[in-house]
Amino acid sequence: MISVEKLHVRQGEFSLSDISFKLAEGAYGILVGRSGCGKTTLLEAVCGLRSITSGKILLGTKDVTTLKPGERDVGYVPQDGALFPHLSVARQLAFALVLRKAKPKQIEERVEELAERLGVSHLLDRMPDALSGGERQRVALGRALSIRPRYLCLDEPLSALDDETHDEIYELLVQTVKGTGVTVLHITHNKREVENLADVVFRMSGNELSCE
Amino acid sequence: MMQSTDGNVVTGSTGFRPGSDAPFIVGLSILSGTYVVIIVAMIAADLAYVDADSMLSALRSKEIQYSIGLSLLSCSLSTLLSLWVAIPLGYLTSRFDFPGKRLLDTVLDIPIVLPPLVIGISLLALFNFAPFSWTSQWVVFEIPAVILAQFMVACAFAARAMRISFDQIPTRYEKVALTLGCNRSKAFWLVVMPQAKRGILAAGTLAWARSLGEFGPILVFAGSTRMRTEVLPTSVYLEMQAGNLKGMLAISLIMIFAAAAVLVTSRLMGMKRLEP
Numbered sequence: 001m002i003s004v005e006k007l008h009v010r011q012g013e014f015s016l017s018d019i020s021f022k023l024a025e026g027a028y029g030i031l032v033g034r035s036g037c038g039k040t041t042l043l044e045a046v047c048g049l050r051s052i053t054s055g056k057i058l059l060g061t062k063d064v065t066t067l068k069p070g071e072r073d074v075g076y077v078p079q080d081g082a083l084f085p086h087l088s089v090a091r092q093l094a095f096a097l098v099l100r101k102a103k104p105k106q107i108e109e110r111v112e113e114l115a116e117r118l119g120v121s122h123l124l125d126r127m128p129d130a131l132s133g134g135e136r137q138r139v140a141l142g143r144a145l146s147i148r149p150r151y152l153c154l155d156e157p158l159s160a161l162d163d164e165t166h167d168e169i170y171e172l173l174v175q176t177v178k179g180t181g182v183t184v185l186h187i188t189h190n191k192r193e194v195e196n197l198a199d200v201v202f203r204m205s206g207n208e209l210s211c212e
Numbered sequence: 213m214m215q216s217t218d219g220n221v222v223t224g225s226t227g228f229r230p231g232s233d234a235p236f237i238v239g240l241s242i243l244s245g246t247y248v249v250i251i252v253a254m255i256a257a258d259l260a261y262v263d264a265d266s267m268l269s270a271l272r273s274k275e276i277q278y279s280i281g282l283s284l285l286s287c288s289l290s291t292l293l294s295l296w297v298a299i300p301l302g303y304l305t306s307r308f309d310f311p312g313k314r315l316l317d318t319v320l321d322i323p324i325v326l327p328p329l330v331i332g333i334s335l336l337a338l339f340n341f342a343p344f345s346w347t348s349q350w351v352v353f354e355i356p357a358v359i360l361a362q363f364m365v366a367c368a369f370a371a372r373a374m375r376i377s378f379d380q381i382p383t384r385y386e387k388v389a390l391t392l393g394c395n396r397s398k399a400f401w402l403v404v405m406p407q408a409k410r411g412i413l414a415a416g417t418l419a420w421a422r423s424l425g426e427f428g429p430i431l432v433f434a435g436s437t438r439m440r441t442e443v444l445p446t447s448v449y450l451e452m453q454a455g456n457l458k459g460m461l462a463i464s465l466i467m468i469f470a471a472a473a474v475l476v477t478s479r480l481m482g483m484k485r486l487e488p
Contacts, residue, residue, distance in 0.1 A: 035410040049387050061344040070393035095402075096392040143392070 001025045002151060002183055009045050009054035010040075015053075016041055019209050021202055023058070028129030028177075028184045032193050033204030039187045042204070043153050045077050046185060059151055074151040076158050079087075080160055089115075090124040096147045101191075114142040117176060129211035134165035137170065138210040147174060147177070152177060154186040158193065166190075173197065255468060261285050262461045270462035278439050279447040280466065282358065286443060287423040290362035294370040294419040295412060302374025302415075303400065307383070310428070323368035331364050332432030357434035362423035370415040377411020417478040421471055444470075455479050 009013040009016040016038045023029040031039050044050045046057060048069035057065050064072045083092055093111045102110070115121040118138045128136060137157055144152060157173075170193065177184055178197060185206050188194065194201055201212040270276050301338040305317065323331060351357050357406075389399040415425060426447035434441040436450060445468050451460040 044387070047387075049389050049390060068395065069387075069390040070395070072391075074391055076388055076391040078384045078388065080384075082382070082388050084385055084389075084403055084406075095389075099393040099398070140388075143388075147392070 001060060002029070002056070002185060003056075003058040004042075004046065005056040005058070007042070007057065008053040009041055009042060010053050011050065014038070014041070015207075016045075017207055019207075021056070021209055021211060023183060023185060023200060023202075026181045026183055027171045027199040028186065028197050029200045029202060030184060030198040031187045031202045031204065032189065032194060037204045037206070039163060039204055040155055042153055042209075043185060043187055043189075044149075047074050047153050048072050049076075072151070073147075073149050074153055075147070075149035077137070077140045077152070077154045078142050079156045081140030081157070082099055083131075083139055083143075084177075085128055087128075088124065089120060089126050091132070092128075092139055092143045093146055095143060101145070105159055110146060114146060118142045118172065132163050132165070134168055135168050136188060137165075141169075141172070143175070151183045152182050154184065156189070157188050158188070158190065170196075181193065227382075258465055258468065259463050260278055262458060262465055266458040267462045267465065270459055275438050275442065276463060276466075277299050277464075278446055279444050281441050282355065282441075283424060283443040283470070286355070286358045287420050290359050290366050290423045291370075291416050291419040293359070294367040294423075295361045295416055297410065298370035298374045298415055298419070301371045302376075303404070305371075305375050306378035307386075320371055323365050324372070328365060328426065328428035329432060332361055332429030335361060335364065335429065335433045337453055343480045353437070353441065354432065354433040355434075355441060358430050358443060361429035361433045362426045364428065365426055366419035366422040370419040373415035373418050374408070374411060377408050377415065381407050382410075395458075413478055413481060417474060420474055424467060424471060424474075441473070 002021075004022075005020050007016065007019040012177060016140065019042060041050055041195070045052055046059075047068060048064065048071075052065065054061060055065070057073060059074070067193050069076075084088070087095065092109055095105045096111055097107045111124070115124055118141060120135060120138050120142065123131065123135060123139070128139075131139065141157070154173075159168050173198070186193070186197065194196050203210050204212060246273060258350070301320070305313065305320075326334075338344050339352050344351075351360065385403045385407070385422065386399045387397075389403045390396070394402060395439075424441075425445060427449065430436075430441070430443060436442065436446045438450065442450070444463055447463045448460050448467075451463060
């Protein structure tokens with residue numbers, strides 16, 4: 001479960017105040033709202049990437065409000081994937097595992113498994129600049145899933161893709177994420193994604209968050 | 213151009229011509245070209261003045277050989293020192309907001325806007341006070357003074373260059389790295405630094421070139437003693453005082469070649485996919 005209680009975030013001129021919501025364990029939550037209303041700020045606060053003024057964030061039963069992003073068990077995929085430009089696909093997928101000092105054999109097996117699941121096995125030696133938009137998002141998703149996070153935060157992961165690739169990655173999300181027990185918070189403007197992926201829809205308007 | 217019945221100009225392409233781009237392009241070319249021509253002409257004039265004999269005699273001179281050696285050594289050391297400070301400084305000012313950041317920015321501009329001579333005088337004044345004065349007998353008017361004088365100016369330029377370089381690297385990469393388990397230090401070393409290679413090279417080139425041309429602060433803080441604190445700009449100054457125009461121009465050409473060599477090397481290295 002992702003539970004946010006009376007969250008206040010201040011970032012320069014912009015602020016979010018008194019935001020509360022609950023997303024059940026294993027549910028797929030979609031966050032919608034106008035551009036600039038604070039969706040990304042809220043998502044980043046859940047990931048631990050924004051310092052908050054007050055309030056509480058719980059992931060499961062654990063209060064993670066003061067924990068570092070890497071201690072929260074959250075996978076994060078930003079809009080364009082943000083693949084590290086200097087690392088090959090294999091090294092992107094292995095990045096978090098290397099940080100956790102996993103054994104080379106374990107890393108190799110996990111990278112192969114992820115690559116197969118995401119359909120990027122033939123791209124393992126490629127650098128990000130040699131990938132298409134859809135391939136990048138597959139790798140970004142794989143990198144976020146590499147540590148088997150219990151929570152996944154997706155910031156408009158399909159918005160920069162053409163229609164065909166959009167459908168392809170959308171199907172991938174349905175197959176690899178939805179219903180697998182991972183709790184997902186996903187920002188989108190796309191109605192089809194809302195209709196087909198969402199168990200719960202949160203709408204941000206002004207400084208208010210409503211559940212649909 | 214079409215006009216509507218009420219007399220307003222109607223938008224649309226029928227009959228409308230936006231005018232020629234030629235005057236604009238020609239204007240840009242003339243203004244830019246003039247400057248480029250003057251730069252090339254200056255170097256050509258230097259070359260025209262110096263004959264092979266004066267160039268060879270400059271290169272054979274022990275004083276000039278010492279001056280070239282000290283210039284190369286001091287510029288390289290001051291560049292390393294500049295990068296050592298400029299990389300953390302550039303990252304700090306690019307990524308963090310903190311009280312006094314504007315003041316820090318202003319302080320960093322001081323070595324850039326101050327007349328170079330004033331930097332030398334200020335360093336001289338500084339080494340009259342503890343704890344700097346404890347080391348002044350080994351620093352002031354000695355080789356370390358040359359390096360310190362070069363560093364004080366070059367580092368400010370390198371820090372600016374590094375700030376711009378870090379500003380151009382989106383923070384998204386660090387954010388992803390943090391969620392994957394990096395702390396800020398690991399995110400910096402594993403994700404930011406590999407992307408900043410070209411920026412570091414540019415900042416290093418800038419620092420080296422600034423150091424090579426530094427004269428005012430060195431003259432005041434390190435003196436102009438032959439075979440001791442003599443760097444290439446000092447040699448030019450000493451030759452000028454001796455009325456040796458050809459020698460002065462020969463040394464200037466050596467400096468031009470050195471600067472061009474560093475610039476070309478840095479460009480070539482930059483082209484070898486330093487930045488992914």
